[in-house]
Amino acid sequence: MSDTPQDPRRRYSAPVVDGVAKSASRSMLRAVGFKDEDFSKPQVGIASTWSMVTPCNSHIHELAEIACKGADQAGGKGVIFNTITISDGIANGTEGMKYSLVSREVIADSIETVAGCEGFDGLVAIGGCDKNMPGCIMGLARLNRPSVFVYGGTILPGEGHTDIISVFEAVGAHAKGELSLIEVKHIEETAIPGPGSCGGMYTANTMASAIEALGMSLPGSSAQNAVSNDKKADCEAAGAAVMNLLDLDIKPSDIMTQHAFENAITVIITLGGSTNAVLHLIGMANTAGVKLTLDDFTRIGKKVPLLADLRPSGHYMMSELVAIGGIQPLMKMLLDAGMLHGDCLTVTGKTLAENLATVEPYADGQKIIMPLDQPIKAESHLRILFGNLAPEGSVAKITGKEGTHFKGRARVFGSEEEAQARILDGTVVAGDVLVIRYEGPRGGPGMREMLSPTSAIMGRGLGSDVALITDGRFSGGSHGFVVGHITPEAFDGGPIALVQDGDEIVIDAVVDTIELMVSDDELQRRRDAWQQPQPRYTRGVLAKYARTVSSASTGAVTDLPEP
Template sequence: MTDDKRRRYSAPVVDGVGKSASRAMLRAVGFTDEDFRKPQVGIASTWSNLTPCNMHIHELAEASSAGADAAGGKSLIFNTITVSDGIANGTLGMKYSLVSREVIADSIETVAGCEGFDGLVAIGGCDKNMPGCIMGLARLNRPSVFVYGGTILPGENHTDIVSVFEAVGAHARGDLDLIEVKQIEETAIPGPGSCGGMYTANTMASAIEAMGMSLPGSSAQNAVSNNKLDDCRAAGAAVLNLLDKDIKPRDIMTREAFENAITVVIALGGSTNAVLHLLAMASTVDVELSLEDFVEIGKRVPVLADLRPSGHYMMSELVAIGGIQPLMKMLMERGLLHGDCLTVTGKTLAENLAEVEPYPEDQDIIRAFDNPVKADSHLRILHGNLAPEGAVAKITGKEGTHFSGRARVFHSEEEAQERIIDGTVVAGDVLVIRYEGPKGGPGMREMLTPTSAIMGKGLGNDVALITDGRFSGGSHGFVVGHISPEAAEGGPIALVEDGDTITIDAVANTMVLDVSDDELERRRKAWVAPQPRFTRGVLAKYARTVSSASTGAVTDLP
C-alpha cells in the first residue's frame, strides 16, 4: 500500500508550499522530513493524577506511542478530561460524571478531526472514559484501537472502594468504630488502576473487548504490569495494520458485535451502566439497539462469574486465571457469541479465540453452565405504570426476585442519605429518589452512597430503592434505576406519594405503583414542572440536549 493511501487525513501537510506553516508547526514538536511521509496516529490519553484509575495512563500512552512509531507511523499524544466517580459520589460533583462521557467523546472527535490523524489509540481508565473514548472513535470512523488502563489490586483484607462506602453505613449501624473506618479508608486503594470488582470500568472494558474494539486480553490485565505495557505497544502497532486493511470502527461495531458485548456483560454479572453506555455507543454508529434486546439476550445467557459487588472475587483474581478470553470461548462454543465478527486484530473473534486455553480446573470464579450463579440475566428491564419507557435493575437473585413496600419519597440523593443514616428509613420501605435523571439532575447521578449506606446499615434485604438516576457498578441490593420518563419530564415517578404501595417483580419484569389510573391522572394535572437547576454552563447545556436514559442519554441525536 502506498504512503499516500495510508495518509488519508494527514496528507495535506506533506505537499505544497501552502502547507509550509503546517510543516513548520509539526517540526517544532519533533517531526523530521521522514515523519511527514508516515501516517499520523493520535494517542488519546485520559491521564490525570486526580484519580488512581488514570494516574498511570501517561506511561501507557507513551508505550502506545512507541508501538505506533515502531510500526511505521508517527504518533502524537493528546489529552482528554477525566473525572473521579469515587471522589464525586454522594456530592453535587457527581452531576458532572455522566456529562464527562460526552465531553471525552467531543474532545477526541474535536482534536482528531482538526489535526487530521489517520488512526487513533484511545486509553481509558475510569468509568466514563471507556464509552466516551469509543464514541469519539466511532464518530470519526478512522482505524482505531481502544486500550483499557487496567484494574487495581485488592486492598488490605480484600477491600476496595465499595468497602469504604459500606464502612460508613456499618459505622452508622454501630458495627465499626471510627478507627476501623479510617483503617479501611487508608488501605482499600493501594495504587493505580480502576475499581477492582466487576464494577462499571471493568464491565465496560470487558464489553469493548467482546465487541472487538480492543486487543485480546486488554480488559483483564492489572494496571501496573508488563502485560499492560505490552498491550499498549501492540495497540499502537495494530492501528497501522488496520490502516493497511482499511478496517474502521463501523466495520467492527456491528449489531452482532453489540450482541456479543451484551452477552459477555451478562455472563460476568456486570454493571447496570453497561445498558446506558451500550445504547449510547450503538446510537453513535447508527446500530439499532433497545432495552428489549437486553431482555431477549438475557433469556438465554446465564450469569457465570462470582465477582463483586454481589459475588466474592475481584477482577485481579479473574486476571490470574486467564481473564475473560476463556469465558468468551465457552460462550462461543455454546453458540452464545457471534464468532464471525471482525476485531481490531484484523481477524474474527473466533480466530482470536482459537488457541485460548480453558480456565484451571480448580478455580471457582467462573462457573460451569450447569452450575450458574443465575440461570438468566441479572440485568432486568422493568416496565409498568411507574416506568412506561422502561427501567433497569440488577437482580442477581441473592436479593430475592420480588419486593413490595411503602414508598418513602425523596427529591434528592442527599435527602435520602440523611434519612438512611439517621434511621428514618426502615424495613419495608421503597426509597424513591427522583429528579436525579439526565435532565432533572441534571447528569443522572449514581446512587452508590445511599445503596452502600443501606448495605452497611444491614437493610440490604429489607428495603428497595428506585430512582430516575443510575447506580455505580459497585451498587448492589434490590435497586432499580434509569426510570423513564424521568420525573423532570413528568414521568409517573414524579407522581408517587409517601405511603403508596410499590411492587417490583424481577421475574415478570414489572414495577407497579398501586394507585388507580384516575388518581394518577388527578396527580398529573396537579404536577408542576420544576425550574431548571442550572441556566448557564455545561450542566445547563447538557440538560437542554440530553436524551432519555432509555436511549442512552446522548447529546447528539439528530
C-alpha cells in the same frame, strides 16, 4: 525541493505538498518533534485520559507513551493528546457527581474535535474509568477511522481484600454502630493501594470487558492489572495494531455491528456486569449507527446465564479473574456453546472465532467462573422492568441474592442527599421503597449514581429489607434491591414524579414489572396538579447537557439525530 512521497494509508491527514501553504504546519510539527521523514507517515493520534484526579487514570500517560512507541515502530507517527476524566469515586454523593455522565459526552466531543481538526489517520484511545471508556468509543465511532481502544487496567486489592466499595459500606456500618471511626479510617487508608480502576465487576471492568467482546480492544486488554508488564505490552501492540488496520482499511463501523453489540451484552451478563452497561452500550451503539434497545437486553438475557462470582454481589475481584486467565477462556466457552457470533471482525484484523481458536480453558479448581451447566443464575441479572411507574423502561440488577420480588411503601425524596441523611439517621426502615427522583439526565442534571445511599443501606444491614428506585442510576458497586434509569424521568413528568409517601410499590424481577398501586384516576389527578420544576442550572456545561440530552432509555446521548 522535491515532493515527499506520501504513504497511501494517509487518508485523513492534510496532504504533504511543497510550497508556502504547508510551511507553517510543517514548522509547527517540527517544534513538537517531527523530522523530515515523519511528514510522509500515517499519523496515529493517541488519546490519553491521564489525570491525577483519580487512581484509575494516574498511570495512563506512561501507557500513552508506550502506545505511541508502538505506532512509531510499526511505521507510523504517533501524536499524543489529552482528554479529560473525572473521578466517580471522589464525586459520589456530592453535587460534583452531576458532571460524571456529562463527562462521557465531553470526552467523545473532545476526541472527535482534536482528531477531526488534526487529521489523524488512525487512533489509539486509552481509558481507565467508567465514563471515559464509552466516551472514547463514542469518539472513535464518530470519526470512523482505524482505531484501537486500550483499557488502563484494574487495581490490586487493598488490605484485607478491600476496595473502594468497602469504604462506602464502612460508612453505613459505622452509622449502625458496627465499626469505630478508627476502623473506618483504616479501611479508607488501605483500600486503594495504587493505580488502576475499581477492583470488582463494577462499571470500569464491565465496560472494559464489553469493549473487548465488541472487538474494539486487543484480546486480553480488559483483564490485566494496571501495573503490569502485560498492560505495557498491550499498549505497544495497540499502536502497531492501528497500522495493521490502516493496511487492511478496517474501521470501527466494520467492527461495531449489531452482532458485535450482542456479543458485548452476552459477555457482561455472564460476568454480572454493571447496570451502567445498558446505558453505555445503547449510547455507543446509537453513535455507531446500530439500533440497540432495552428489549435487546431482555431478549439476550433470557438465554444467557450469570456465571461469575465477582463483586459487588459475589466474592472475587477482577485481579483474581486476571490471575486465572481473564475473560478469554469464558468467551471461548460461550463461543463453543453457540452463544457468541464468531464471525464478527475485531481490531486484530481477524474474527472473534479466529482470535479465540487457541485459547485454553480455565484450569480445574477455579471458583470464579462457573460452568454453563452450573450457573449462579440461569438468566440475566440485568432486568428491564416496565409498568405504570416506568412506561418507557427501567433497569435493575437482580442476582437472585436480593430475592426477585419486593412490595413496600414509598418513602419519597427529591435528591440523593436527602435520602442519604434519612438512611443514616435511622428514618428509613425495613419495608420502605426509597424513591429518589429529579436525579435523571435532565432533572439532575447528569443522572447521578446512588452509590452512597445503596452503600449506606447495605452498611446498615437493610440490604434485604429495603428497595430503592430512582430516575438516576447506580454505580457498578451498588447492590441490593435497586431499580434505576426509570423513564420518563421525573423532570419530564414521568410517573415517578407522582409518587407520594405511603404509596404501595410492587417490583417483580421475574415478570419484569414495576407498579405503583394507585388507580389511574388518582394518577391523573396528581398529573394535572404537577408542575415542572425550574432547571437547576441555566448556564454552563450542565445546562447545555440538560437541554440536549436524550432519555436514559436511548442512551442519554447529546447528539441524537432529529426524527
